[in-house]
Amino acid sequence: MIEITNLSKHYGEKAALANVYLTFSDNKIYGLLGSNGAGKTTLMKIIANRLFQTAGTVTVQGQPVLENERVQQNIFCVTENDKYPKDIKLKNLLVWESRFFPDFDLDYAKDLAQKFDLDLNKKTNSLSTGYYTILKVVVALASKAKIMILDEPVLGIDSLYRELFYEVLLTHHRQYQNLIIISTHLIEEVEPVLQEVVIIDRGRIIKQGTLQEIAENESLNQAYVNILKGVRHG
Numbered sequence: 453m454i455e456i457t458n459l460s461k462h463y464g465e466k467a468a469l470a471n472v473y474l475t476f477s478d479n480k481i482y483g484l485l486g487s488n489g490a491g492k493t494t495l496m497k498i499i500a501n502r503l504f505q506t507a508g509t510v511t512v513q514g515q516p517v518l519e520n521e522r523v524q525q526n527i528f529c530v531t532e533n534d535k536y537p538k539d540i541k542l543k544n545l546l547v548w549e550s551r552f553f554p555d556f557d558l559d560y561a562k563d564l565a566q567k568f569d570l571d572l573n574k575k576t577n578s579l580s581t582g583y584y585t586i587l588k589v590v591v592a593l594a595s596k597a598k599i600m601i602l603d604e605p606v607l608g609i610d611s612l613y614r615e616l617f618y619e620v621l622l623t624h625h626r627q628y629q630n631l632i633i634i635s636t637h638l639i640e641e642v643e644p645v646l647q648e649v650v651i652i653d654r655g656r657i658i659k660q661g662t663l664q665e666i667a668e669n670e671s672l673n674q675a676y677v678n679i680l681k682g683v684r685h686g
């Protein structure tokens with residue numbers, strides 16, 4: 453379980469997150485939704501200890517995340533800006549990554565790569581944008597981290613592989629029962645895999661609940677738009 457208490461993050465004068473209280477339960481798939489600049493990446497990076505808060509705490513199973521290597525080994529965070537070394541063969545990259553995560557499963561990574569037609573003899577700098585994202589997803593899944601944080605995980609991936617991604621993600625979750633947090637603007641696409649939803653707007657949590665609670669009589673996308681309109685226009 454991730455517990456976030458009174459979390460704030462300021463970039464100079466700008467408050468990217470303000471007094472956030474949130475709980476993410478184990479074994480669930482969360483959608484973290486919010487418009488551009490809402491604070492999603494900032495929140496995800498702080499949970500993964502890739503960015504430091506101005507105030508507040510984040511704990512995993514009661515243990516603070518901050519400067520806690522044991523806790524961090526259980527968290528895998530993929531963001532848009534993550535870059536691998538430029539001139540490394542993918543098969544060697546997988547071996548390199550496996551050193552950082554105790555449960556990293558090399559055979560599973562190879563199996564996933566095959567599913568996505570990702571050629572492991574290629575080098576990182578020869579990958580297209582979509583395949584670069586697929587590589588990150590493969591590494592994230594193969595880490596078998598208890599907590600998987602995916603910021604825009606389908607960026608640049610075509611619709612065929614996006615469908616495969618959602619399928620693989622659900623199979624993975626059923627098998628390993630991990631906690632997954634996904635942030636994406638493709639709400640219609642992600643809706644079928646979500647169990648819980650958190651909506652953030654201008655650094656504040658404005659709604660959270662199960663998918664059924666939030667999108668009771670309409671699609672999640674429609675519910676999301678209505679909630680945002682309600683907050684912004686009263």
Ligand SMILES: Nc1ncnc2c1ncn2[C@@H]1O[C@H](COP(=O)(O)OP(=O)(O)OP(=O)(O)O)[C@@H](O)[C@H]1O
Binds near residue numbers: 467468488
């Ligand atoms: N390094 C930084 N320096 C200054 N301001 C920043 C920095 N990173 C983010 N911000 C600001 O903090 C706010 C939250 O940004 P964040 O990237 O967390 O939003 P987001 O919800 O992930 O947005 P998007 O959906 O557009 O990726 C924005 O106003 C952004 O401009």
